[in-house]
Structures are given as C-alpha cells and as structure tokens.
Amino acid sequence: MTHWLIENGLFVTMNPEQPVFKGWLSVEGTAIAAMGEGEAPAELRDTASEKIDGEGHLFLPGLVNTHGHAAMSLLRGLADDLVLQDWLENHMWPMEGKFTGDDVYWGTSLAAAEMILSGTTTFLDMYDHMDRVAEVVENSGLRATLARGVIGLCPPDVQTAKLEEAVSFAKRWHGGANGRIQVMMSPHAPYTCPPDYIERIVAAAHELQLPLHTHMSETSAEVASNVKDYGARPVAHLDKLGLFSRPSLVAHAVHLTDEEIALLAERGVAVSHNPVSNLKLASGVARVPELLRAGVTVSLGTDSAASNNNLDLFEEIRLAALLHKGVSGDPTAVPAAEALRMGTVYGAKALGLEGTVGVLKPGMKADLIGVSIRKPHFVPATDYVSHLVYAASGADVAHVWVDGKQLLRNRELLTLDVEQIRYEAQRCFDRLRA
Ligand SMILES: CSC[C@H]1O[C@@H](n2cnc3c(O)ncnc32)[C@H](O)[C@@H]1O
Numbered sequence: 001m002t003h004w005l006i007e008n009g010l011f012v013t014m015n016p017e018q019p020v021f022k023g024w025l026s027v028e029g030t031a032i033a034a035m036g037e038g039e040a041p042a043e044l045r046d047t048a049s050e051k052i053d054g055e056g057h058l059f060l061p062g063l064v065n066t067h068g069h070a071a072m073s074l075l076r077g078l079a080d081d082l083v084l085q086d087w088l089e090n091h092m093w094p095m096e097g098k099f100t101g102d103d104v105y106w107g108t109s110l111a112a113a114e115m116i117l118s119g120t121t122t123f124l125d126m127y128d129h130m131d132r133v134a135e136v137v138e139n140s141g142l143r144a145t146l147a148r149g150v151i152g153l154c155p156p157d158v159q160t161a162k163l164e165e166a167v168s169f170a171k172r173w174h175g176g177a178n179g180r181i182q183v184m185m186s187p188h189a190p191y192t193c194p195p196d197y198i199e200r201i202v203a204a205a206h207e208l209q210l211p212l213h214t215h216m217s218e219t220s221a222e223v224a225s226n227v228k229d230y231g232a233r234p235v236a237h238l239d240k241l242g243l244f245s246r247p248s249l250v251a252h253a254v255h256l257t258d259e260e261i262a263l264l265a266e267r268g269v270a271v272s273h274n275p276v277s278n279l280k281l282a283s284g285v286a287r288v289p290e291l292l293r294a295g296v297t298v299s300l301g302t303d304s305a306a307s308n309n310n311l312d313l314f315e316e317i318r319l320a321a322l323l324h325k326g327v328s329g330d331p332t333a334v335p336a337a338e339a340l341r342m343g344t345v346y347g348a349k350a351l352g353l354e355g356t357v358g359v360l361k362p363g364m365k366a367d368l369i370g371v372s373i374r375k376p377h378f379v380p381a382t383d384y385v386s387h388l389v390y391a392a393s394g395a396d397v398a399h400v401w402v403d404g405k406q407l408l409r410n411r412e413l414l415t416l417d418v419e420q421i422r423y424e425a426q427r428c429f430d431r432l433r434a
C-alpha cells in the first residue's frame with residue numbers, strides 16, 4: 001500500500017478537537033493514516049514513498065460542491081441577465097436538446113478541470129447522459145454524487161423510459177470508480193414533474209435505497225404556480241408525495257416560510273445553498289441563518305457555469321459569509337467558520353458522506369487540498385479560517401488529492417489534459433451554436 005507524508009504544513013482540519021496546527025499528515029492507500037503537531041515521527045519519514053514539503057501551504061479538506069450541472073459549462077456566457085424561466089425555457093433547454101453524449105463528456109471534463117483547479121474534490125451532478133459523466137469522474141479521479149435528472153414534461157412512455165434509465169444508471173454506477181461515485185434519484189423540480197411521476201421516482205429510490213435530490217422553491221413564481229396548480233407550496237407538495245421519506249437534498253430553497261423551515265428540519269432534509277446562481281438569476285436570497293438555527297444541514301453549490309459563471313466554490317463560501325450579514329444587518333449571521341463548514345463538513349453530510357470526507361482526521365478518505373499562502377493577501381498570519389473565507393480564491397489552490405491520489409501538483413493537472421479539453425469544449429460549442 002502506498003504511504004506518503006506531508007511535512008511542515010499548516011492544517012485547518014475542520015475537526016473541532018484539533019482545529020488548526022502546524023505539523024504533518026500521513027496517508028496510506030486512500031485514507032489519512034495519522035497526523036500530528038511538530039515534526040513527523042522518524043519511522044514515517046524513513047518509510048514514506050513520497051515526502052511533500054508543506055511549508056507555505058494551508059491544508060484543508062477538499063471542498064464539496066453539492067449542486068450543479070457540469071456539462072452546462074459548455075453554455076457559459078451564452079445567456080446572462082435573465083430570470084430563471086426565460087433562461088431555462090428560451091435559452092438552456094433549446095441548446096441542451098441538441099447535446100450528444102460527447103458534448104456532455106467534454107462539457108463535464110471542462111467542469112472537472114475547473115473544479116480541481118479551484119479546490120473542489122467532491123461534486124454533485126444532476127444531468128443527462130450520465131454514463132459519460134461517470135466516465136469523466138473515473139478518469140479525473142474526482143469524487144461525485146451523480147443523479148440522472150428527469151423532467152416529466154413528456155408523454156408517459158418517455159417518462160417511463162427516463163425513469164428506467166435513471167434506475168439502470170444507479171445499478172451500474174452506485175459505488176463505482178472504486179467507491180468514489182454515489183448515486184441519487186432526481187426529479188428535476190415539482191414544476192417539471194407531475195405528482196404521479198414524482199411518486200414513481202420516490203418509489204424507485206425506496207427500492208434502490210438511494211437518496212433523492214431536486215430543485216425546490218427557487219423562485220417566487222415557482223411557489224405561486226405550485227399553489228395554483230396543486231393547492232400547496234412546494235415543500236408541503238413534495239412532502240405529501242413522499243420525497244422527504246428518503247434522505248433528501250434540495251437545491252436552492254430560497255422562498256421558505258417559518259413553517260416550511262421547521263418541516264425541513266423535522267424531516268432531516270438538507271439544503272444546497274447556491275448564492276451566486278440565485279443572485280444572477282434574480283431568484284432571491286435563501287434564509288440561511290434561519291435554516292441553520294433550525295438545525296437544517298446547509299451546504300453550498302455553484303449550480304452550473306451557465307448561471308454562475310464559474311465553479312469556484314471559494315466564491316460561494318465567501319458570499320455565504322457576506323450575503324446574510326448584509327440582508328440581516330447582523331455581522332454574526334453566518335460567521336466565517338460556519339461558511340467554511342458549509343463548504344466542507346456540511347457538504348459531506350448533505351451527500352451522506354459524513355465520516356468519509358469533509359474533515360481531516362485519521363480514518364477519513366485522503367481528500368484534501370493545499371492552498372499556497374505565499375501571497376500578499378494571506379499576510380499577516382492572524383486567522384487562517386478568516387483568510388480562507390474572506391481573502392482566498394480558487395486560484396490559490398496549489399495541490400489537490402482525492403482518495404489518496406494527487407490530481408493537482410503546483411497547479412498542474414495530473415489526470416486531465418486541459419489543452420485537449422479546452423479545444424474539444426470549444427468545438428462542441430461551435431457545433432451546438434451552428
Ligand atoms: C434534467 S437535467 C438538469 C436540468 O436542470 C436545468 N437547470 C440548470 N440550472 C437550473 C436551475 O437553477 N433551476 C432549475 N433548473 C436548472 C438544466 O438546464 C437541465 O435541463
């Protein structure tokens with residue numbers, strides 16, 4: 001089993017028992033074996049196959065992006081400054097209707113390169129042509145939760161075919177790529193899936209013992225039309241259809257009442273907060289401080305590069321810390337440490353990966369990143385959690401490991417050919433636009 005060592009590093013562990021220290025961390029195979037303050041034990045130094053000098057770097061758990069559509073990186077910058085329904089119906093869906101498996105492969109590869117370069121080690125992806133997405137996960141070395149998103153605005157036989165595809169994808173890939181791939185079942189949204197279709201997807205999730213993921217309460221227009229069409233707001237509607245009877249993660253949850261927040265807490269539903277996408281599509285601001293206070297797990301997502309327009313989770317972390325201060329007038333609304341937890345520990349919890357990733361601790365998977373702090377914006381050495389949240393960006397990430405394997409070394413991608421990806425992604429877009 002390979003055994004390697006980081007020495008002289010500053011570790012921000014996200015483990016409250018040993019939060020920040022200068023020292024060493026050793027990895028055996030895919031997991032963190034040991035870590036400690038000061039110098040590494042001589043025996044570890046003598047036997048390590050590789051020793052990494054961590055001087056000038058902060059090491060922390062890899063970031064967890066809990067909502068996105070990776071292949072939509074192909075549509076970055078195509079349609080800006082629109083509200084959700086116009087953006088989706090008149091710009092995204094017509095283009096996505098032309099996507100082939102190869103488009104999804106290259107769009108997802110583009111996203112994977114960007115995510116590794118900005119410190120994300122686990123991402124959730126809801127999309128179509130999911131075998132091609134899984135292929136990218138396998139090749140890139142990333143960890144992912146994959147969901148074949150189904151839209152039910154189609155004839156019953158097509159609905160059935162999509163659901164069968166989601167089920168067979170789950171059977172093929174859940175636990176795949178050496179355990180780095182998990183699968184969720186995913187109705188796209190209550191406004192694109194009729195109630196009986198959602199019930200069938202929930203039944204499949206029960207049969208396969210899988211969690212569920214959906215878009216929910218993203219805009220006030222969505223809430224109003226749900227009330228008009230089904231006589232209930234989205235939370236009560238989805239609850240009635242059984243969506244929360246399995247572990248579930250909802251994206252956005254911008255428009256919630258106090259009662260809905262209480263119900264999400266009671267059902268143990270996690271929320272993926274996507275602040276940049278919600279601002280860009282003018283959807284509103286989620287009630288994150290209230291959700292956190294109620295005990296809801298709130299994680300962070302970028303959504304796609306078509307509504308963001310990048311996949312740098314450091315931006316979401318910073319915005320989660322800033323936005324809710326501005327809205328509430330309370331500078332403690334989301335403290336820096338809580339925002340960093342949302343991007344790491346809570347992300348892992350939202351994906352059912354608690355105890356696997358999100359914290360640097362012996363026994364956890366070796367999913368970690370090294371941030372170079374030899375830069376003016378990391379001086380002086382006051383508070384490294386503060387610097388990570390308020391001063392850092394994805395461009396500061398120097399090293400990335402997933403499952404004990406290095407994916408980025410001194411900002412060089414080790415598993416992906418970025419020049420080929422840029423070329424192929426542009427070629428896909430040129431064909432789609434034509
Ligand atoms: C069925 S595959 C996923 C589907 O979701 C669409 N999408 C992208 N971003 C959003 C968003 O913010 N709200 C709702 N739907 C979104 C995407 O275009 C795909 O069609």
Ligand SMILES: [Zn+2]
Pocket residue numbers: 067068069215251303304
């Ligand atoms: Zn989305």
